[in-house]
Amino acid sequence: MKLALNYRLILVILSLVAIVLGGTMFVGLVCSIIYKEQEMARIFFSLMAVFAIGGYFGIRVFKRGLKIQSVKIRDGILSVTLCWVFAAALGAIPYLLAGSHSSFIDAFFEAMACITTTGSTLVDNLTELPMSLLFWRQLTTWIGGIGIVIFAATIIPMLGFGAANLVGAETPVLTADNIRARVSDTARAVVLLFLVFTAIEIVLLCAGGTGIFNAFVLSFSCMGNGGFAAYQPGLAFAGNLYIETVIGVFCVIASMSFVSYKLLLKRRIRDFFKEIEIRLYLIMLGIVCALTVIILAAFGTYEGIGEAARHGIFQTISFATTAGYSSTNFGSWPKAVYWLLILVMIIGGCSGSASGGIKVARAAVAVATIRRSFYKRLHPNAVVAVKLGDRTVSADRVSSIASFMMIYSVTVVVSCFVLSFENMDAETTLGTVVAMLSNTGLVMGPGNALGESFAGFSQFSRLYASILMVAGRLEMLTVILLFTPAFWRPYR
Numbered sequence: 001m002k003l004a005l006n007y008r009l010i011l012v013i014l015s016l017v018a019i020v021l022g023g024t025m026f027v028g029l030v031c032s033i034i035y036k037e038q039e040m041a042r043i044f045f046s047l048m049a050v051f052a053i054g055g056y057f058g059i060r061v062f063k064r065g066l067k068i069q070s071v072k073i074r075d076g077i078l079s080v081t082l083c084w085v086f087a088a089a090l091g092a093i094p095y096l097l098a099g100s101h102s103s104f105i106d107a108f109f110e111a112m113a114c115i116t117t118t119g120s121t122l123v124d125n126l127t128e129l130p131m132s133l134l135f136w137r138q139l140t141t142w143i144g145g146i147g148i149v150i151f152a153a154t155i156i157p158m159l160g161f162g163a164a165n166l167v168g169a170e171t172p173v174l175t176a177d178n179i180r181a182r183v184s185d186t187a188r189a190v191v192l193l194f195l196v197f198t199a200i201e202i203v204l205l206c207a208g209g210t211g212i213f214n215a216f217v218l219s220f221s222c223m224g225n226g227g228f229a230a231y232q233p234g235l236a237f238a239g240n241l242y243i244e245t246v247i248g249v250f251c252v253i254a255s256m257s258f259v260s261y262k263l264l265l266k267r268r269i270r271d272f273f274k275e276i277e278i279r280l281y282l283i284m285l286g287i288v289c290a291l292t293v294i295i296l297a298a299f300g301t302y303e304g305i306g307e308a309a310r311h312g313i314f315q316t317i318s319f320a321t322t323a324g325y326s327s328t329n330f331g332s333w334p335k336a337v338y339w340l341l342i343l344v345m346i347i348g349g350c351s352g353s354a355s356g357g358i359k360v361a362r363a364a365v366a367v368a369t370i371r372r373s374f375y376k377r378l379h380p381n382a383v384v385a386v387k388l389g390d391r392t393v394s395a396d397r398v399s400s401i402a403s404f405m406m407i408y409s410v411t412v413v414v415s416c417f418v419l420s421f422e423n424m425d426a427e428t429t430l431g432t433v434v435a436m437l438s439n440t441g442l443v444m445g446p447g448n449a450l451g452e453s454f455a456g457f458s459q460f461s462r463l464y465a466s467i468l469m470v471a472g473r474l475e476m477l478t479v480i481l482l483f484t485p486a487f488w489r490p491y492r
Helices: 007-034 038-063 074-100 104-115 131-146 148-159 164-168 173-181 183-207 214-223 243-255 259-267 269-274 276-298 304-319 337-348 359-376 394-424 425-439 459-473 477-483
Strands: none
Touching: 007 038, 007 074, 007 131, 038 074, 038 131, 038 214, 074 104, 074 131, 074 459, 074 477, 104 131, 131 183, 131 214, 148 269, 183 214, 183 243, 214 243, 243 304, 259 269, 269 337, 276 304, 276 337, 276 359, 304 337, 337 425, 359 394, 394 425, 394 459, 394 477, 425 459, 459 477
16 A cells, blocks of 8 residues: 655645745845855855756646645645755755865754754854855745745645645644634735844844844844854854844744734734733743843852843843854853753743744643642542633643653653763753754853854764754654654555
8 A cells, every 4th residue: 555645745845945945045146246256156046046947847847737735734744844854955055065064964954053043053263154155044044934834835825735734734732723724824924024023123233333244144043043143152242232132122022923923913912912822931031031130140240230131131032032142151150040041942932933942832831731730639529621821721732742741851861862972061961952952052061162163063963963953943743753653654
């Protein structure tokens, strides 16, 4: 019996990814012409032509005879995962041709860090890279923030079949129902909002004196929650309170649900802030910021409370939004702050946002489930529902979230074992694993310098870290399902 996977459909979707990447090459080409980088212009022009033409003919060939009105769940799961892997594989080519990375694994790591908005790098001195390559690198981070799948969802309906299951495979459980209703409308709204927010940030950063180039690359990175910059360390304008404030505010904006942002388009501002996940997220952010500042002040890390507040708040926002910007050497901070930052990095931002982590909604449901367990222990006969705010969470979703938490924990333990062969200390190993799964991207641990790259890791660890990046970006279960026999078993 044949495996019931629609390979034609999957190949059409991958062809769309090639066209999207070809479009980014055009931007790189324009930038290389502006900065008179002839070699990069040839590279971007060649790749733009190959990706665009290849994607166009791919759609023409594989769409022929394709008769389907909806994407089945198994097709969606495989398509989503392959979209990110294929995008990273294509995105690795410019690095190889430019000579910035010596092997495909290194280039693949760099591209995956961009497309998953993780923000890790293997380049010790980013200023040595061509300006156009840096600009294109940031652009792919921005596109990753929106999601290549969301881009595809605006085009796929035009090809004659739906995309609800395709987006549902990538979307956290608590927002999937809303998105399935009108996926193409949601995708268009997401693109519009990202464009508007990015444009506003570019204007504000230019007003702060960053210059046009840095305003663009910082805005792309910030809205994608990638934490990338065109220099080392992660934030060249550390010391400029205005720039730090703008970046911090837009990191928070990018870490909140794009489904909820549709309320803003309808001018329902009060309803937006009534969303339980957004309220919980902002409360968590406020509490952790306050704790971080108090601890830094108590330990005398900085001379005054002002400096402690400035660095503490910015760095907490950087970790909680999984952006991963570095404005100071937080490796020398008290251990209590280190574990606070690890905690908020694991939780991450809101469901359906550009940030990584397990998401606030899942964490809130997990806490509510534990609280119900305590209550049931005291009142065995009571019937108590798990609620998120005033909304009851179904038993299936509670079970799904519990399974996710277990899989996440096991993945962290196994990954720590795998990376332990690098002979790093336990804190650095754990921090690195969590940073990869949360798409934060910083090298964390004692003795790590500000803005340090992942160049010290072996080739195997870099490839394994790339797998962790895509697993974290696609909510774990989507990727892990591909390694189960049941996924590949033919329908009966």
